[in-house]
Amino acid sequence: MEQELRSQLFRKLFPQAPRYRLDQMHTAQFTRGWTGWGDATMFSKEMRDALSHGIPWVSFISSKVLESKKKDTYKALLELFDGKKIETVLMLNRKNNWTICVSSQVGCAMRCGFCATGKMGFTRNMTSDEIVDQYRFWMNFLCEHPKLDQKISNIVFMGMGEPLANYENIKSAIHALLKYAVIGETHITVSTVGVLSVMEKILEDKDWPRVRLAVSLHSADPDIRKNIVPTSFEDFLPKLANWSKRYLKKFGNRSHHLTYEYVMLAGVNDSLVDAKKLANFVTTTGKIKVNLIPYNFTDSEFQKTPDEQTQKFLEYLHKHTVIATTRKTMGEDIAAACGQLIVADKKTKK
Numbered sequence: 640m641e642q643e644l645r646s647q648l649f650r651k652l653f654p655q656a657p658r659y660r661l662d663q664m665h666t667a668q669f670t671r672g673w674t675g676w677g678d679a680t681m682f683s684k685e686m687r688d689a690l691s692h693g694i695p696w697v698s699f700i701s702s703k704v705l706e707s708k709k710k711d712t713y714k715a716l717l718e719l720f721d722g723k724k725i726e727t728v729l730m731l732n733r734k735n736n737w738t739i740c741v742s743s744q745v746g747c748a749m750r751c752g753f754c755a756t757g758k759m760g761f762t763r764n765m766t767s768d769e770i771v772d773q774y775r776f777w778m779n780f781l782c783e784h785p786k787l788d789q790k791i792s793n794i795v796f797m798g799m800g801e802p803l804a805n806y807e808n809i810k811s812a813i814h815a816l817l818k819y820a821v822i823g824e825t826h827i828t829v830s831t832v833g834v835l836s837v838m839e840k841i842l843e844d845k846d847w848p849r850v851r852l853a854v855s856l857h858s859a860d861p862d863i864r865k866n867i868v869p870t871s872f873e874d875f876l877p878k879l880a881n882w883s884k885r886y887l888k889k890f891g892n893r894s895h896h897l898t899y900e901y902v903m904l905a906g907v908n909d910s911l912v913d914a915k916k917l918a919n920f921v922t923t924t925g926k927i928k929v930n931l932i933p934y935n936f937t938d939s940e941f942q943k944t945p946d947e948q949t950q951k952f953l954e955y956l957h958k959h960t961v962i963a964t965t966r967k968t969m970g971e972d973i974a975a976a977c978g979q980l981i982v983a984d985k986k987t988k989k
């Protein structure tokens with residue numbers, strides 16, 4: 640059974656309470672340094688006691704944090720109420736603030752060949768509370784480590800799971816983060832394998848927050864893409880191009896762009912012929928950004944593209960007027976880099 644949300648529990652506990660009280664509950668939860676309902680002084684002692692008994696302060700029961708050697712990346716393993724475990728990552732970004740990478744599902748059903756999470760299979764969607772609690776977890780972690788920079792400036796939905804396969808829950812989580820974590824829309828990025836039916840919905844949904852999207856393209860050749868991203872299908876590329884144009888018309892502006900992610904796999908999608916296909920494809924999509932991702936080691940048959948080849952690929956794209964960057968790999972030594980998030984669940988299975 641799905642864990643009841645804190646807002647539902649609140650309404651059950653205080654059916655007569657005016658709306659602003661619920662808002663105060665959320666505000667209390669996002670207050671730095673507060674570690675339980677006992678701190679929530681906007682409520683009477685009576686209410687605080689009722690909250691302590693009736694509503695869990697956080698949606699995980701244990702946590703373990705790993706630190707990278709460079710101390711610029713931290714990975715946390717959080718155990719949820721049903722014993723399932725997920726991972727979330729805190730990384731130092733270019734501005735020396737923190738970006739957090741959040742999971743949206745326990746496991747993933749997309750089975751991308753190069754991704755460790757894909758190998759776990761799908762267990763369940765995460766609730767919106769479980770999603771926002773990853774932010775709250777890191778907020779408190781930083782509070783407890785005052786020597787570290789304190790600002791979380793960005794959130795990326797690039798942890799475990801396919802966010803668009805858990806649409807309603809990520810949407811409520813994003814609304815909560817925008818409101819209570821005070822992070823701007825263009826500082827949140829949702830990465831998708833390319834669930835076109837849901838991407839269409841985004842164009843129609845008035846309630847969809849104007850956060851950024853990144854689409855995991857990985858190849859502009861339909862056969863190669865199908866090989867590495869098994870959820871791909873024959874006319875995916877023209878459909879993505881058509882969708883991208885409409886997306887950019889609706890959301891695109893100076894600060895809001897659309898990104899295609901492209902993980903560089905040696906001998907698979909990293910030749911100059913592949914770069915040419917990508918550059919040609921991009922002429923059909925509107926002005927998008929390409930982000931080349933170095934392959935992070937997982938238990939798969941794939942190999943990392945050598946840096947010099949990635950550089951040549953990048954130069955080819957630039958020469959053909961494609962806006963392209965490469966992503967810095969972080970936290971590899973603690974298996975916290977893209978696609979390395981996996982939780983060996985064997986011991987907890989009863």
Ligand code: SAH
Pocket residue numbers: 749751753754755796797798800801802830831832833853854855900901902932933934935936937977978979
């Ligand atoms: N399900 C979402 C989020 C996945 S993680 C999606 O598919 O976009 C974010 C990015 O990391 C995706 O582009 C994903 O394809 C990429 N990724 C997965 N495994 C990787 C690996 N081993 N090395 C580098 N990037 C990887």
